[in-house]
Amino acid sequence: xxxxxxxxxxxxxxxxxxxxxxxxxxxxxxxxxxxxxxxxxxxxxxxxxxxxxxxxxxxxxxxxxxxxxxxxxxxxxxxxxxxxxxxxxxxxxxxxxxxxxxxxxxxxx
Numbered sequence: 001x002x003x004x005x006x007x008x009x010x011x012x013x014x015x016x017x018x019x020x021x022x023x024x025x026x027x028x029x030x031x032x033x034x035x036x037x038x039x040x041x042x043x044x045x046x047x048x049x050x051x052x053x054x055x056x057x058x059x060x061x062x063x064x065x066x067x068x069x070x071x072x073x074x075x076x077x078x079x080x081x082x083x084x085x086x087x088x089x090x091x092x093x094x095x096x097x098x099x100x101x102x103x104x105x106x107x108x109x
Contacts, residue, residue: 007027
């Protein structure tokens, strides 16, 4: 099983005229929310955290959360292969290391 870190994006989901719900989901899950609630009702793009996901189990997790028919409708009926690609593309990129000598630039001479 291959586990990777993916960012969690905080978005606001307008469920109806009186209900707006903040949620944090991986970027590839935004597609599901937009399909369910409409593109105009899902807004925001702030990365608030990261989570570790098992690439092989993500199709099953989304199917349990949203239902298998909705997952197939959004990601295709290919046994989760397209979703795996999306999860891998969303993997958190490591932060570049600080350049050596940068901290020394702030010291008085």
